[in-house]
Amino acid sequence: MLSIAALTYRVAGLTLLEEASAQVPAGHRVGLVGRNGAGKSTLLDLIRGALQPDGGAIDLPRGTRIGMVAQEAPGGSTTPLDTVLAADEERASLLKAAETETDGHALGEIHGRLAEIDAHSAPARAARILAGLGFDEAMQARPMSSFSGGWRMRVALAAVLFVEPDLLLLDEPTNHLDLEATLWLQSYLEAYPRTLILVSHDRHILNAVPDHILHLDQRKLAYYPGGYDEFERLRAAKIEQSQALAAKQATRRAHLQSFVDRFRYKATKARQAQSRLKAIAKLAPVAVLQDDPSVTFAFPEPAELAPPLISLEGVSVGYEPGRPILSRLDLRIDPEDRIALLGANGNGKSTFAKLLAGRLPPMSGRQHRAAKLECGFFAQHQIEEMDPEGSAFDHLARLMPRSREFEIRTRLGRFGFSGDKAFVAVRSLSGGERARLNFALITSGAPPLLILDEPTNHLDLDTRETLAEAINDFPGAVILITHDWHLLELTADRLWLVAEGRVRPFDGDLEDYRKLMLGQRSAGEPPTSRWAERPRGAERRKQLEPLRRRAREAEQAMEALVAQRDAVERALMPAELETAARVELMRRRASLEREVVAAEQAWLDAAQALETAAAE
Numbered sequence: 001m002l003s004i005a006a007l008t009y010r011v012a013g014l015t016l017l018e019e020a021s022a023q024v025p026a027g028h029r030v031g032l033v034g035r036n037g038a039g040k041s042t043l044l045d046l047i048r049g050a051l052q053p054d055g056g057a058i059d060l061p062r063g064t065r066i067g068m069v070a071q072e073a074p075g076g077s078t079t080p081l082d083t084v085l086a087a088d089e090e091r092a093s094l095l096k097a098a099e100t101e102t103d104g105h106a107l108g109e110i111h112g113r114l115a116e117i118d119a120h121s122a123p124a125r126a127a128r129i130l131a132g133l134g135f136d137e138a139m140q141a142r143p144m145s146s147f148s149g150g151w152r153m154r155v156a157l158a159a160v161l162f163v164e165p166d167l168l169l170l171d172e173p174t175n176h177l178d179l180e181a182t183l184w185l186q187s188y189l190e191a192y193p194r195t196l197i198l199v200s201h202d203r204h205i206l207n208a209v210p211d212h213i214l215h216l217d218q219r220k221l222a223y224y225p226g227g228y229d230e231f232e233r234l235r236a237a238k239i240e241q242s243q244a245l246a247a248k249q250a251t252r253r254a255h256l257q258s259f260v261d262r263f264r265y266k267a268t269k270a271r272q273a274q275s276r277l278k279a280i281a282k283l284a285p286v287a288v289l290q291d292d293p294s295v296t297f298a299f300p301e302p303a304e305l306a307p308p309l310i311s312l313e314g315v316s317v318g319y320e321p322g323r324p325i326l327s328r329l330d331l332r333i334d335p336e337d338r339i340a341l342l343g344a345n346g347n348g349k350s351t352f353a354k355l356l357a358g359r360l361p362p363m364s365g366r367q368h369r370a371a372k373l374e375c376g377f378f379a380q381h382q383i384e385e386m387d388p389e390g391s392a393f394d395h396l397a398r399l400m401p402r403s404r405e406f407e408i409r410t411r412l413g414r415f416g417f418s419g420d421k422a423f424v425a426v427r428s429l430s431g432g433e434r435a436r437l438n439f440a441l442i443t444s445g446a447p448p449l450l451i452l453d454e455p456t457n458h459l460d461l462d463t464r465e466t467l468a469e470a471i472n473d474f475p476g477a478v479i480l481i482t483h484d485w486h487l488l489e490l491t492a493d494r495l496w497l498v499a500e501g502r503v504r505p506f507d508g509d510l511e512d513y514r515k516l517m518l519g520q521r522s523a524g525e526p527p528t529s530r531w532a533e534r535p536r537g538a539e540r541r542k543q544l545e546p547l548r549r550r551a552r553e554a555e556q557a558m559e560a561l562v563a564q565r566d567a568v569e570r571a572l573m574p575a576e577l578e579t580a581a582r583v584e585l586m587r588r589r590a591s592l593e594r595e596v597v598a599a600e601q602a603w604l605d606a607a608q609a610l611e612t613a614a615a616e
Helices: 040-047 080-086 089-100 104-116 119-132 149-163 179-190 203-208 228-263 267-282 349-357 380-384 392-399 405-413 419-423 431-442 461-473 485-491 510-522 529-533 538-571 579-615
Strands: 002-011 014-024 029-033 055-059 066-068 167-171 195-199 212-217 220-225 310-320 323-333 338-342 364-369 375-378 449-453 477-481 494-499 502-505
Touching: 002 040, 014 040, 014 055, 014 212, 014 220, 029 040, 029 228, 040 167, 040 195, 066 149, 080 089, 080 119, 080 149, 089 104, 089 119, 104 119, 119 149, 119 179, 149 179, 179 203, 179 485, 179 510, 203 228, 203 461, 203 485, 212 228, 220 228, 310 349, 323 349, 323 502, 338 349, 338 485, 349 375, 349 449, 349 477, 375 431, 380 431, 392 405, 392 419, 392 431, 405 419, 461 485, 477 485, 485 510, 494 510, 538 579
Parallel strands: 029 195, 029 212, 066 167, 167 195, 338 477, 338 494, 375 449, 449 477
Antiparallel strands: 002 014, 002 055, 212 220, 310 323, 310 364, 494 502
């Protein structure tokens, strides 16, 4: 059991943990959650002994093996497979000893221990883990120096999974993974046989993997059963209970104080007044729990363009003449499309995204783009290339030179940069804040097409929910590349698979794709064209499309009527409004109220029809 008792830790005058306590029984899989900056990574460092607490204690059973992903995987000529195998230090030491040991008895003990730890199956097990994380057989035999930093971090993750420590600590392990590797890792962790503490901003993983949630909030720790959705439900109930108790205590305090104020100087009531003063003193303050503050943002509404926004006929694209990465592209993108690009890293998703964004010309074939089409392209390198000394206002002002200050500040406010926050230097912004600023920058021209390449890497759980809402509310088209399964479930209407030099509609849904990937990677296979063997879902989507369209149109009609009603209500507010005008507006409001009720019912009926059809 991991025991955290009255733990206190301070850094640079800031208290991150203050007499925080929790018990994690052996074998529990725990999701560690809390707002950005609360101290989750610091707590992991305290547990593994990389930091020392200012007070309290962390206790683990003697001999507990703790594993955490190394900050950097080794380079050089060693291969990924050898790197992973070397992580099991006992096996490596025994094998080395077996090579030099001459005493028969000692050699027998060495081989006995090798059999106990199943050392001979280790290469196959290491290869399966590497395959799950995207390394095919050829990649497993390449030197580490030939891989980028992201792929090396995958090797570091594979190494700690291979060792299978008694306590596995994972801090955002999917940051360097694509969707396919993320799906495999989720499946692997669901069956992890020892204790696991996982920090993640991926709601889908936090629901699938943990059986408990450890919440770090206001410098304290609280332990909840279940996954993240269950935690949210229990947390909301706890907040409501604490607020109700605080309100009840405030009423009691006010009642006692009222008696004291009335009678404390009256001789016949002085004793009773003193008694009530003591009762007030005994009323300990209730710690009222609060929801974590969340940021809302919205994309500006683009001008309407006639479909298609982009159409491709026999297009090929790449970087070197005569060596296309993708070819025979026959695709079309219309307004309001929500398309997710699936496929392992290295298959050409980013290349295809650059083609759509107009940053990479086609090598051959025909490409048609709507007149005045602009694209908002979100990529991670944009965040890294921001001017560290410039503020959010400075960055957006450069892109909107003809806009007035209040217009720029209003636009920034839509992405959470209100007040003085708009003038904070980028170097002082968190990763999530920089990502939100990037959203503001790429949408400065109100583009009708957004291409989002891994937009959630720096976003916390609440902001990811906000992003999903913003995508769904956006009237333009969205192309999405992400390893966040929950975001895909909430937003994607169409799936395109990038594989084997092609981009084609995937004939199936997300669950079909998940099963396909897990089936391949559990067998140690790289992604292949077997996706084409999945049961076809095109006809199914075609049947549901009219119902989806009906639900969207009903929702849009309802929102338009609500906006009209709200406008009428605002018009009724001025006290100096003439009587005749007020009467006419009141009639209009009553009529709109009836229309809103009817529109709401139509939307509910359409949504129910779609839900019923989808479930059949």
